[in-house]
Amino acid sequence: MAEITWIKLKTDMFDDEKIKIIERMPEGDGILVVWVKLLAYAGKVNCSGYIMIAEDIPMNIEEMAIIFNRPLEKVRYAIQVLQRYRMIEVDENERICISNWEKHQNIDGMEKVRLQTAERNRKYRERKKQQALQAPNDASQELASDVSVTSRDGIEVEVDIEEDKELKRSSTTATKPSPPVSIITFFQENVRFNLSPFELETIIHWENEYSYELIIEAMKRTALANATALRYTEGILIDWQKKRLTTLAEVERDDAAFNQKKGAKRNESNPRSRQSPGGTEQDNYSL
Structure with a gap:
């Protein structure tokens, strides 16, 4: 942005x-x-x-x-x-x-920000072309579907808006798609299709901040929560970043630790769950 x-x-x-x-x-x-x-x-x-x-x-x-x-x-x-x-x-x-x-x-300073955005967009387009060379079948098809969208700054940003026929909105629990699938396409198919140029640019720049697998996982969790706001997905990514979680495996371990801790607290607050050698405390008291 x-x-x-x-x-x-x-x-x-x-x-x-x-x-x-x-x-x-x-x-x-x-x-x-x-x-x-x-x-x-x-x-x-x-x-x-x-x-x-x-x-x-x-x-x-x-x-x-x-x-x-x-x-x-x-x-x-x-x-x-x-x-x-x-x-x-x-x-x-x-x-x-x-x-x-x-x-x-300070117009000079603001113009500098515009130029920096233009440079980031240029690097993004170059990266897409490199992906096309490395994966000529899938990535080339994705690159060909790119269109030029003008951002709020007047900077043209290439974004993929072609619907991916293999992704369906109901398949949020499916296996993680391979990298050639655009993160924009995944968001449109699973969370919300209509995106403003500002939102498209935001998603594009996530690639500079987070790994592909974490972006896709955050989008899946947004869909499972029936949320449609881009900020919901971004909030998940920021939370993982604060916890220094950089891979999906680390996120899953963090989830497991959280659920284990949550379960332990629930057991402590429920007297019926405390066991003694002869059964629950309630059973022993009734003998």
Whole structure:
């Protein structure tokens, strides 16, 4: 992902006349919270100050209310106020943009992140071509089904969206597929098919962080839990990473240890399960 983890805020921002006016309004504090959230999200998506869910999907007010965790009416009112004072702009495509974004932010630094993302994507495409050479039958077929998807940063990322006929959604407990099967295809077939460019890019970059077998296993567990959010799968992978589990065998041993510990605690809390030489404690007391 090409997210920006910081933005610039002026130390004298509360001396601005517009901010002072907003502070005196009945919902002034709430409006300023929405304003700061807009600034933070604009930096996060790194799309020239626009508030976007994906490159071609502008975030509407209803979605802002959900993502910002604020009541819909208060977000709608905040947007009206911020637009009145020209702190935000709404273009002809109803995309909301922070006014003078490039004037106040470190555009050079943000552009550097874009270039780094482009380089990672180039390496990904090169790796796919190498896989095609090593496995000409399966991998070449997979490579041929790649299409160019534009990410929210305007960077083209090659992703595989062809349905794999051998994988069925109901087969989440099947044997782990061989590496030529795309992790994107596996997620689409077993968890959720419709993925945004942002989600596709996220899955692609998992390959740089986690092993193939762990990604597939995390996706299987997501499907078994009837979860569809990408964050559910990512949460599993992050948890394994924190535990320094790098192979499927290590994960299985960790699961076994957890279940054993859980079973021991359950037995300790159940007096009927404690045995004495002549039977359970309850049996001995009744003699």
